[in-house]
Amino acid sequence: MxxxxxxxxxxxxxxxxxxxxxxxxxxxxxxxxxxxxxxxxxxxxxxxxxxxxxxxxxxxxxxxxxxxxxxxxxxxxxxxxxxxxxxxxxxxxxxxxxxxxxxxxxxxxxxxxxxxxxxxxxxxxxxxxxxxxxxxxxxxxxxxxxxxxxxxxxxxxxxxxxxxxxxxxxxxxxxxxxxxxxxxxxxxxxxxxxxxxxxxxxxxxxxxxxxxxxxxxxxxxxxxxxxxxxxxxxxxGISPGPEVGTAQDFGLRPVMTLSASVALVKRVPRGHGVSYGHQYLTPRETTLGLVPLGYADGIPRHASGRGPVLVGGVRRRVAGRVAMDQFVVDLGGDTPEPGTTAVLFGPGDRGEPTAEDWAEAADTIAYEIVTRIGSRVPRVYLNEDE
The missing domain is CATH 3.20.20.10 (Alanine racemase)
Structure with missing residues (x-):
């Protein structure tokens, strides 16, 4: 498919x-x-x-x-x-x-x-x-x-x-x-x-x-x-909505984990604009990480400035606008190596965000978050056999 x-x-x-x-x-x-x-x-x-x-x-x-x-x-x-x-x-x-x-x-x-x-x-x-x-x-x-x-x-x-x-x-x-x-x-x-x-x-x-x-x-x-x-x-493994309860309340576990390899880490000065429109300016000298996923892959542009990402064991947020193929996170001075895994969402039990977190950031529902992940993102199947 x-x-x-x-x-x-x-x-x-x-x-x-x-x-x-x-x-x-x-x-x-x-x-x-x-x-x-x-x-x-x-x-x-x-x-x-x-x-x-x-x-x-x-x-x-x-x-x-x-x-x-x-x-x-x-x-x-x-x-x-x-x-x-x-x-x-x-x-x-x-x-x-x-x-x-x-x-x-x-x-x-x-x-x-x-x-x-x-x-x-x-x-x-x-x-x-x-x-x-x-x-x-x-x-x-x-x-x-x-x-x-x-x-x-x-x-x-x-x-x-x-x-x-x-x-x-x-x-x-x-x-x-x-x-x-x-x-x-x-x-x-x-x-x-x-x-x-x-x-x-x-x-x-x-x-x-x-x-x-x-x-x-x-x-x-x-x-x-x-x-x-x-x-x-x-x-x-996703709740139909917050009023129903969490997936864990019903003994369900999210099935999809979306991640990417950080493509670039660089140091920039205070006041540096990030991504189209410069809606984000770095508040201090910091480091930026480039994540090679964008709205062409199903990452909602409405989550610009808000989408949560786990990089190096720390929760970050999208800095500036989500572009077609990539977005940026402010690493706050941390310097993870290129290739470090950035986890956008998963079950949430390792500190990573969930699809519900992205739905809240994009003012939508978790159904849309998982369904819109595009064909450019390979599906990797775990535990195919019982």
Whole structure:
């Protein structure tokens, strides 16, 4: 996938992916929901920047029985790599590869009549039924079928099933505010989901799985588990948000550690401008360290002047603007050797910052921090075997 897979120890930058931590996270999440609920490992967007294929295999080895992707192209890449587990893909646009998905035995989400029409036409071409899951918009206001349109969609899907064109395998929805424990929309969405599932089942739908729980709901809303939970960010050892609690609170460990080799250390006088725009002027004679990562690698420019970095066992901050390929830290007179490791984020138990720290510095969420790390940063996989 997008991240290069290398094992060299001499890399200018690297994102270490600890697959043992990922497997432990999957087991912890499975233990949390119990044996009666299946777990879907969400591996969309190159497994949140961690590398889709290695992560998918590790998640399945640890007990996930489903995988989830946004696009059909991601799901088809799993099949092309020989992964045969159940895979649900949910973000479809007109003209997408419905027939290829049917022939690859994917489960496809349907939110509206246009999708059902394209899908059933593809099923007739393929001469085999499509596996579909009907998505209900219970209040997120994004993808999914509105309650007022639900009877039409359910009726049409049942007619297509009677004609042998589809098999309805699931009913599902997605929370809007589960990362805000106690938010009234959570209960409202659960109530709406119960009602929409009950209607579909009364009409004759017999789903294999009903599911609404994402990572924050898996961690904090046990009444949302139903038959399946979809764990994305939690599987990668990152909390869905500060209000939910820390990853450590739930026995989860961050999987990605991002680091780079310091490219240059030099002494500069007081009042020296640093990086574009000279937004940072050295307050005293000091030393500067150059880190060869920039916004082209996914380092957020919004964290200019604020992003935390561990160099030589000391926490520093980005000095001045993050540039396309590099940024600078003020070393305060310290003189680490070029090649010294600068750790941008990791689990945090060795003094290094975390993805949450970078999210706070960039006024964003930790999901974005790990997902945006670009293909120029090699992924180095640790503990690939059990």
């Amino acid at each position: 997008t991240g290069m897979m290398q094992t060299s120890t001499h890399l200018r930058a690297r994102a270490e992916i600890d697959l043992a931590a990922l497997r432990a996270n999957v087991r912890a999440l499975r233990a949390r929901v119990g044996d009666g609920t299946a777990l879907m490992g969400v591996v969309k967007s190159d497994a949140y920047g961690h590398g889709m294929l290695p992560v998918a295999r590790a998640a399945l080895a640890a007990g996930a029985t489903w995988l989830g992707t946004a696009t059909p192209h991601e799901a088809l890449a799993l099949r092309a790599a020989g992964i045969r587990s159940r895979v649900l893909c949910w973000l479809w646009t007109p003209g997408d590869p419905w027939r290829e998905a049917i022939e690859a035995d994917l489960d496809m989400s349907v939110s509206g009549m246009w999708a059902l029409r394209e899908l059933t036409a593809a099923a007739r071409e393929a001469a085999r039924p499509a596996r579909i899951q009907l998505k209900a918009d219970t209040g997120l206001g994004r993808n999914g079928c509105q309650p007022a349109d639900w009877p039409e969609l359910v009726g049409a899907a049942l007619a297509a099933q009677a004609a042998g064109e589809v098999r309805i395998t699931g009913l599902w929805s997605h929370f809007a505010c589960a990362d805000e424990p106690g938010h009234p929309s959570v209960t409202a969405q659960l109530d709406a989901f119960h009602e929409m599932v009950a209607y579909a089942e009364k009409e004759g739908v017999q789903p294999e799985v009903r599911h609404i729980a994402n990572s924050p709901a898996t961690l904090t809303v046990p009444e949302s588990y139903f038959d399946l939970v979809r764990t994305g960010i939690a599987m990668y």
